Amino acid sequence: MFEKVLLRSLDVPESQDLSAYEAAGGFKSLASVLANHSPDELIELVKASGLRGRGGAGFPTGLKWSFVPKDTEKPVYLCCNADEAEPGTFKDRALMENDPHMVIEGILIAAYAIGAATSYFYIRGEYGVSTERVEAALAQAYAKGLLGQNILGSEFSHDIYVHRGAGAYICGEETALLESIEGRRAQPKLKPPFPAVAGIYGCPTVINNVETLSCLPHIVERGTDWFRSIGPESSPGPKLFCVSGQVKKPGLYELPMGISMRELLEDHAGGPLSDNFKAVIPGGVSAPMIPGSDIDVGMDFDSLAGAGSMLGSAGVIALDDTACVVRVAARIMEFFNHESCGKCTPCREGNDWAAKVLRRLEAGSGQREDLDQLAFLCAGIFGNSFCALGDAAAWSLGAALKHFRYEFEQHIDDGECPFH
Amino acid sequence: MQVEMKDQINAVVGRYQTRRSAIMPALALVQESVDRLHGDVLKEVADVLEVPEIWVYEVATFYGMFNTEQVGKFHLQLCTNVSCMLAQAERLLQHLESQLHISKGGTTPDGLFTLSTVECLGSCDTAPVLMVNQDYHENLNEHRIDELLVQLKRQAAT
Numbered sequence: 152m153f154e155k156v157l158l159r160s161l162d163v164p165e166s167q168d169l170s171a172y173e174a175a176g177g178f179k180s181l182a183s184v185l186a187n188h189s190p191d192e193l194i195e196l197v198k199a200s201g202l203r204g205r206g207g208a209g210f211p212t213g214l215k216w217s218f219v220p221k222d223t224e225k226p227v228y229l230c231c232n233a234d235e236a237e238p239g240t241f242k243d244r245a246l247m248e249n250d251p252h253m254v255i256e257g258i259l260i261a262a263y264a265i266g267a268a269t270s271y272f273y274i275r276g277e278y279g280v281s282t283e284r285v286e287a288a289l290a291q292a293y294a295k296g297l298l299g300q301n302i303l304g305s306e307f308s309h310d311i312y313v314h315r316g317a318g319a320y321i322c323g324e325e326t327a328l329l330e331s332i333e334g335r336r337a338q339p340k341l342k343p344p345f346p347a348v349a350g351i352y353g354c355p356t357v358i359n360n361v362e363t364l365s366c367l368p369h370i371v372e373r374g375t376d377w378f379r380s381i382g383p384e385s386s387p388g389p390k391l392f393c394v395s396g397q398v399k400k401p402g403l404y405e406l407p408m409g410i411s412m413r414e415l416l417e418d419h420a421g422g423p424l425s426d427n428f429k430a431v432i433p434g435g436v437s438a439p440m441i442p443g444s445d446i447d448v449g450m451d452f453d454s455l456a457g458a459g460s461m462l463g464s465a466g467v468i469a470l471d472d473t474a475c476v477v478r479v480a481a482r483i484m485e486f487f488n489h490e491s492c493g494k495c496t497p498c499r500e501g502n503d504w505a506a507k508v509l510r511r512l513e514a515g516s517g518q519r520e521d522l523d524q525l526a527f528l529c530a531g532i533f534g535n536s537f538c539a540l541g542d543a544a545a546w547s548l549g550a551a552l553k554h555f556r557y558e559f560e561q562h563i564d565d566g567e568c569p570f571h
Numbered sequence: 572m573q574v575e576m577k578d579q580i581n582a583v584v585g586r587y588q589t590r591r592s593a594i595m596p597a598l599a600l601v602q603e604s605v606d607r608l609h610g611d612v613l614k615e616v617a618d619v620l621e622v623p624e625i626w627v628y629e630v631a632t633f634y635g636m637f638n639t640e641q642v643g644k645f646h647l648q649l650c651t652n653v654s655c656m657l658a659q660a661e662r663l664l665q666h667l668e669s670q671l672h673i674s675k676g677g678t679t680p681d682g683l684f685t686l687s688t689v690e691c692l693g694s695c696d697t698a699p700v701l702m703v704n705q706d707y708h709e710n711l712n713e714h715r716i717d718e719l720l721v722q723l724k725r726q727a728a729t
Contacts, residue, residue: 238652238691276599276636277692279705312586317595318635320690334591334626336633352588395654395695402696436653466695468653482656486690 156369156389157362158405160250167284169291172252178297180371181259185305193264197367200375201387205242206232206323206360207434207463209386209452216357218347219265225354229262229270231311232328233285233361236275236320237435238486239466242391243361245403247274247281250365251288255311257364259302260371262309265357269310271332276317286313320490324538325358327492338494339538362391382408386452390465396432397424397471409451416446416469423471430470430554434463436483437543439550440470459550475570476558480551481509487544498541501532505548512559515567522559525552572615576601580619590620594630598637607641643678643685645723648702651688654695663699664688666713670720683727684720 160166160175172178184193198213219227231254235243246254258270272289274282289311292298300308319337321327327337329351350356366388370378379387390408392415395401399421406415412431416422428443433450439460441448448458455462470479488502505528511517525548533545552559561569579600584593597616598608605612608631617624631637649667651660668674671684678685694700697709701716708719 235693236691239654239695240691241693241695244693275693276634277689277702277705280707315596315599316634317599317637319633331595332587332592333589334587334594334622334630336629393695395698396657401654401698432653468657468695470657474657478656479653482651482653486652489690 153389153406155405157246157253157365157391158249158403160253161245161403163249166249167251167288169252169288169295172250176372177252177368178256180368181256181263181297182303184260184263184371185303185307190264190266193260196375197264197370200370200378201384202363202366202370202378203386203452204360205362205366205390205465207237207437207461209462212359212363215347215359216261216265218345219355219357220348223355226269227265227267228351228354228356229258229265229267230328230332230351230356230358231258231270231272231361231364232323232325232358233272233274233278233281234316234320234323234328235278235361235464236323237437237464237466238483239393239395239432239435239468240464241393241395242403242465244278244281245391246361246365247278248284251281251285252292253365253368254285254361255288255292255297257359257367258311259297259309260367261357261359261364263307265355267357268308269312271312271314271351273314273316273322273328273332275322276315282313282315289313319492320486321492321538321540324540327538328358329356336492338492339540341537383449383451383453386462390450392450393464393466394420394469395467396469397428397474398422398469399424406450409449409454412446412448412450412467415450415467420469423469425471425473427472428469429472429474430476430479432468432470432547433465434461435466436468436486436547437461437539438463439547440476440479440554441550442554443470443472473570475513475568476551476555477509477513477562478568478570480548481506481513483547484509484544487540491540491544495536495541497532497535498544501528501541502544504528505532505544509548512562513568515562515565517559517563519560519563521563522552522556572601572619576604577619580616584620591622591626593620594622594627595634598627598631602637608637608639641678644683644727645703646685646687648687648689648692650690650692650694650698650700650702652691652695654691655699658698660699663701663711663713663716666716670717683724 202212203209322337326340331337346356392404430440432440484506488506491498493499529545529549532541580597583596613627617627701708
């Protein structure tokens with residue numbers, strides 16, 4: 152059985168408490184880093200581990216850190232992206248609720264590497280328990296000298312402040328998140344400049360996901376060879392998979408990156424509620440669905456990219472053969488329409504238009520021309536907006552149309568939904 | 572605005588390089604003690620932070636959790652995103668509407684309940700999920716919703 156590392160405390164009572172974390176060896180990695188590694192050595196260590204960002208894009212973490220200019224006179228900032236809002240995803244919430252000190256230790260290790268004196272812990276507004284536990288953990292860490300001036304007697308000083316979101320999915324996008332911390336509407340900005348050069352207040356800023364940061368204490372403690380021994384060479388390490396939808400045992404599973412989707416869904420999540428899987432969304436609703444016949448695919452960045460989808464946030468939503476793909480596609484497009492920040496016309500108008508066409512189709516009052524219209528809208532949205540939200544909307548709809556065109560046609564021909 | 576509230580807002584300002592950054596935390600603090608974030612409240616926040624009123628207004632109206640319209644004592648927000656939808660959230664929405672005699676977006680005449688739908692709450696393995704103010708209620712069905720409504724009404728009466 153695979154040894155749980157990130158979720159080792161899931162069943163430990165009071166695991167959110169500093170004493171429980173320290174009893175499990177917590178903050179030893181931070182002490183070791185401060186005593187034995189220069190920031191540059193630490194960046195090289197994380198590069199060598201092969202750690203890739205767990206927020207969705209899979210960008211190599213050590214490389215991201217190395218983009219921060221070495222000779223900058225401006226303060227450097229770190230942001231912990233805890234704006235987890237990708238539908239189907241609930242892993243960061245589990246980490247914050249059960250092991251907030253692990254996230255804090257990860258933040259401190261990352262902050263030391265990039266030379267940041269201040270971090271912002273951006274937690275989505277809906278996550279009340281997460282916020283309470285993180286704030287309590289920060290207070291404990293300050294009281295123990297693990298935060299503030301001269302941490303553990305070293306030259307390194309650091310402050311972490313919680314910044315709560317207020318119900319906007321777009322804040323998960325890096326530049327929108329920074330705008331939000333600056334007190335503005337969360338509308339993404341054109342890149343470059345990238346945040347590592349000009350982020351919050353125009354200063355170099357690194358944004359890392361909660362799960363990414365949580366890997367750091369373990370990489371320091373167990374070494375890069377251990378991390379690289381798990382999962383495929385190009386995207387190693389343990390991974391949290393959030394399984395929901397029509398499976399017998401939905402839940403959060405920590406497994407090696409690259410595990411087959413079939414093994415995840417059938418052996419761990421208990422298989423479909425009905426007889427068969429019709430489709431699976433592998434990485435939150437931004438990730439294009441793949442047909443149930445294609446689930447012998449590795450759950451890692453490169454394998455899923457090869458299958459025409461993406462690992463994304465690893466929010467795996469299973470649809471069994473009782474599900475209506477048109478209805479799911481309509482709901483996903485309504486989500487993207489609701490969460491579009493309104494800055495770019497193709498995303499703002501295109502998503503709204505597509506959502507209306509999809510609802511019409513789902514109700515059985517669509518026409519054949521609607522399918523061409525949807526394809527036209529997808530082409531008009533994709534690649535024509537500042538950030539990835541519009542791309543995701545078009546990409547996920549495109550996959551539903553490609554793999555399940557017959558189901559859309561069935562709704563048109565029957566004049567009603569065959570599933571409801 | 573009370574002096575204590577001003578002090579709380581000014582304490583938050585110290586976390587940031589600019590006073591503008593404190594708009595979101597200031598609105599969250601103020602929202603706890605007002606019916607809704609109406610124009611006068613926004614102006615007071617702008618005055619305390621020494622920023623233009625429009626900066627506060629644009630933030631208050633962009634983010635969904637800032638209530639510029641009045642909501643009931645209990646704000647019921649039902650997730651209807653894909654995982655909850657697959658777990659019959661839409662049927663629960665109809666049930667809530669019929670039990671409360673209001674439509675989605677409405678508030679009961681006694682001011683007790685506002686019913687909304689919400690995007691993913693990050694509790695998909697326990698779908699369907701309802702958020703009441705800041706508390707999650709998971710693995711719901713019609714029966715559990717009925718029990719919850721009774722409990723909330725009792726809570727309001729005491």
